[in-house]
Amino acid sequence: xxxxxxxxxxxxxxxxxxxxxxNTVTTKANLSSNFKFTIPDLKxxxxxxxxxxxxxxxxLDTFAESVLKKIAHSMSDMMEDSEDKVQENLLxxxxxxxxxxxRFQWDMAKYPIQQSLHTLSxxxxxxxxxxxxDLKARxxxxxxxxxxxxxxxxxxxxxxxxxxxxxxxxxNDFVMDSEYLxxxxxxxxxxxxxxxxxxxxxxxxxxxxxxxxxLMEDSEGGLFTVTLFKKAVDEFKAKARENKFxxxxxxxxxxxxxxxxxxxxxxxxxxxxxxxxxxxxxxVNFSEAFIAWIHVKALRVFxxxxxxxxxxxxxxxxxxxPNKKSMKRLRDxxxxxxxxLDGVAAASVADAVVDIPGLSVGNQDYYSYVYFKIDLxxxxxx
Numbered sequence: 150x151x152x153x154x155x156x157x158x159x160x161x162x163x164x165x166x167x168x169x170x171x172n173t174v175t176t177k178a179n180l181s182s183n184f185k186f187t188i189p190d191l192k193x194x195x196x197x198x199x200x201x202x203x204x205x206x207x208x209l210d211t212f213a214e215s216v217l218k219k220i221a222h223s224m225s226d227m228m229e230d231s232e233d234k235v236q237e238n239l240l241x242x243x244x245x246x247x248x249x250x251x252r253f254q255w256d257m258a259k260y261p262i263q264q265s266l267h268t269l270s271x272x273x274x275x276x277x278x279x280x281x282x283d284l285k286a287r288x289x290x291x292x293x294x295x296x297x298x299x300x301x302x303x304x305x306x307x308x309x310x311x312x313x314x315x316x317x318x319x320x321n322d323f324v325m326d327s328e329y330l331x332x333x334x335x336x337x338x339x340x341x342x343x344x345x346x347x348x349x350x351x352x353x354x355x356x357x358x359x360x361x362x363x364l365m366e367d368s369e370g371g372l373f374t375v376t377l378f379k380k381a382v383d384e385f386k387a388k389a390r391e392n393k394f395x396x397x398x399x400x401x402x403x404x405x406x407x408x409x410x411x412x413x414x415x416x417x418x419x420x421x422x423x424x425x426x427x428x429x430x431x432x433v434n435f436s437e438a439f440i441a442w443i444h445v446k447a448l449r450v451f452x453x454x455x456x457x458x459x460x461x462x463x464x465x466x467x468x469x470x471p472n473k474k475s476m477k478r479l480r481d482x483x484x485x486x487x488x489x490l491d492g493v494a495a496a497s498v499a500d501a502v503v504d505i506p507g508l509s510v511g512n513q514d515y516y517s518y519v520y521f522k523i524d525l526x527x528x529x530x531x
Contacts, residue, residue: 151247152526154469155186155446157454157519158487161463168465171486179472180479184251186466188447189262191269193462199452202266206449209274210521213442216281220435221527223288227428235528238432241439246525251468253443260444270448273441280434287430291423298416301409309336309365309372310397315409317365317372323401324376330357331379336395338370345373345394352388355381372397446521453519457490464519483518490517 158168175181193199225235241249255262260269304313314334323332337345350356360376377385386396447466454464471479 151470152473153250153523154181154471155450155466155521155523156469156483157450157464157466158490159458159463160465165465167486168467171483172467174482175469175479178475178478178482180475180482181469181471184468184470186253186447186450186468187255188451188466189255189257190462191262191448191451192265193455193460194266196456198265198267199456202270203449203452203456205270206445206452209270209277210442210445210449212281213273213277213438213445214524214527216277216284217435217438217442218527219281219284220431220438223284224428224431224435225528227291227424227431239435239439239527240432241436241443243436246439247470249439250443250523250525251470253447253468255447256440256444259440266448266452270445273445273448276441277438280438283430284434287427291420291427294416294419294423298413298420301413301416308369309367310395313409314372314399315406315413318399318401318406320401320403322362322364322374325401329378330376331382332360332374332376332401333382333385334364334397334399335373335375335389336370336397337373338393339366341393342371344392348392349373349375349394352392352394353377353381353385356385443523446523449521450519457519468523484516487516487518 160168172183176183194202221235221239224238228235228238237245239246244252260272262269264272301313304311305316306312318334324330335345335349346361349361350358355378357376360374362374364372364374366372375385389396450466451462454466455462458464469479
């Protein structure tokens, strides 16, 4: 996915000429694709409120992006068999993220511009926080089911010494309710099958002749039964070890085996039942969170532009999609065109060692124009 730069500069006549020049230069030199980013006339409020809001919006921006990444990760985790399709399910208002961003229009219904900037910020914050809270609850429930099911499935995929025997053994394979006899399960390497058939009866004088039967085999060996007298079990185990036959500790319990089968069936059914509704919820709320995030970005541009360029409100916002190979050159062009704006910001903070109230650049570099990065790479690359 793409990276975008959301910038703004003063909208007066002289800067308008610089703006048009920048647009021409970057487009002709194939440094970036440029799009208008229209922000409506919002209520400015007081300077103190703007300075405070600038910090709050920076935190909200980071939080909103983290929630989006969590939703995208959850969707990727759910669609494990079709991860290539995850990206096409990450939509905003029914369109792909690039289309939504490059055609951005302020949502007047969700975020009425008659409300103060602080109120709009609170609405967005509450919306994203609620999505985050619901995501945690829904994800935990699904993840627990998935983890428990995977645990049972892993038991069924192990080797013959460790795997579950639920789908292998049944009551008829064992001597049941006998006072003297018992049935053991023995794991025999494939290379030793012939030796097992020749020697198992002689590993103890109390082995029932012709009592062995192969129940299953994997790539390494087979699982065999053998019936003998209970008092000869210890002797048989010791002799078996000497011949590289491994007696697996196992007591046949029909109720436990049935319970394990039912648990796996139930978990599989629960996972299937929750999959559809949860995936739909993730899609809907990813869209809602993404829309809120881009409106937070728009609010940040508005607030920072007023703080930098002053009143009356007069700035132009532009969305740039940099050519990956030309990012440094694009930055140089922008810096050259707008270096005169440092005076508007009251001081150059390129080398500042203290925070300046009202210039919320966060952890990113300071530029003479308002700048925020929008990274649409919301899925962890594996």
